[in-house]
Amino acid sequence: MILDPDLPLIDRILAGEQNVFAELINRHKQYAYTIAVKILQNRPEAEEAAQDAFIKAYQNLAGFNRQARFSTWLYRIVFNTSISYKRKNNKVFQSIENTVIVYNHEGEVSLEKTDKTRYLNQAMMKLNEADRTALTLFYLDEFSLDEIADITGMQANTVKVRIHRARQRLADELKILLNHEALTL
Amino acid sequence: MNRLSQAQEDILLEYLDGTLAAPAKIKLEEELRVNALLRLRLDELRAVHTIFQHASLAEPSRDFTARVMQKLDTAPSPTPSRWPIRNAIFLLIGVLTAIGAAALLIASGVFDGSTSISLNDSSLPQKIIQQEIPVFTFSGKLIINIIIMLNIVVGWILLDRAILRPYFQRRMQA
Structure with missing residues (x-):
């Protein structure tokens, strides 16, 4: 049995206190938004997806079975909603992604050469949504591997392996990007 | 040997995460003293690790909560199904x-x-x-x-x- 600090708030919402939901939103909006941003790579779209996920959570609150933490259940909704947004707008995103790649290639000079974070974000684009989300949640240090598995719909062992592989891949990408940058100096 | 094995990579990642058992940690540290390739890979993985450790949460718009609450007015109430x-x-x-x-x-x-x-x-x-x-x-x-x-x-x-x-x-x- 999990002692979840969100449960008393959920009981009050279910009893008819709709305004209490604002407190739940304030508690979880940053994580929800971060997950959406990692998946969609587009802030306005992520904001919309995160808001949509909160509304879905509200509408299905009575169905939350309390076997897991509320946050895990909510972030799974955010994850699935963001994936749906991504699929729904796939054509649009495809063209945006292409534009981003062209822009990075042509605009290398304008990039800050020593900004590893920027390179890492660039490398992150090469990972899939589930790996990006798993990696982000892992480093935000809030969730166990089991909870990350719940959110992303993977097995816990698979999550661990994929986080390891993603970090290796990022290290490789970062090395390539930095070597390339050093050569163009 | 140009590349480490997957097992060695996993050990390096567990070392960075602080989840490597004490005997394995001692063994790895001894190996790191003599193996330059291993040291180089640890540095590469550490670079990613350090960036992520300093990563912060993305900040949604200021009116995020207000906008969700506004949309809720038109959403059906979550009355518990008895x-x-x-x-x-x-x-x-x-x-x-x-x-x-x-x-x-x-x-x-x-x-x-x-x-x-x-x-x-x-x-x-x-x-x-x-x-x-x-x-x-x-x-x-x-x-x-x-x-x-x-x-x-x-x-x-x-x-x-x-x-x-x-x-x-x-x-x-x-």
């Missing part, structure tokens, strides 16, 4: 009633006799039935007892799902 629990309680009462009725009937001796099915008594032509068909005999009491046992199992499951689990969940949260 039907599944109520149905389960009705079903539990039905199961208990069936168990009680069956037990009463057994106690009054309704199922004491045994029933036999013999196809030899049927009026099938001799051409079709060449051999003696075995006679099936079964005890009504045994069958009713099995049904009662199954009902008791179903009753326990319903009791757990419909009453005990919700009750203890509420007590834990109180």
Whole structure:
């Protein structure tokens, strides 16, 4: 049995206190938004997806079975909603992604050469949504591997392996990007 | 050797995460002193690790909460559905009633006799039935007892799902 600090708030919402939901939103909006941003790579779209996920959570609150933490259940909704947004707008995103790649290639000079974070974000684009989300949640240090598995719909062992592989891949990408940058100096 | 094995990479990542067991950690640190390739890879993985460790949460717009709350006004209210629990309680009462009725009937001796099915008594032509068909005999009491046992199992499951689990969940949260 999990002692979840969100449960008393959920009981009050279910009893008819709709305004209490604002407190739940304030508690979880940053994580929800971060997950959406990692998946969609587009802030306005992520904001919309995160808001949509909160509304879905509200509408299905009575169905939350309390076997897991509320946050895990909510972030799974955010994850699935963001994936749906991504699929729904796939054509649009495809063209945006292409534009981003062209822009990075042509605009290398304008990039800050020593900004590893920027390179890492660039490398992150090469990972899939589930790996990006798993990696982000892992480093935000809030969730166990089991909870990350719940959110992303993977097995816990698979999550661990994929986080390891993603970090290796990022290290490789970062090395390539930095070597390339050093050569163009 | 130009590349480390997957096992070595995993050990390096666990070392960075601080989840490597003490003996393995000592062994790795000894290896790191003599293996330049291993040291180089550790530095590469550490670069990613360090960037992520300093990563912060993305900040949504200031009116995020207000906008969700505004949209909620048009969304249907999440009234808890009592039907599944109520149905389960009705079903539990039905199961208990069936168990009680069956037990009463057994106690009054309704199922004491045994029933036999013999196809030899049927009026099938001799051409079709060449051999003696075995006679099936079964005890009504045994069958009713099995049904009662199954009902008791179903009753326990319903009791757990419909009453005990919700009750203890509420007590834990109180």
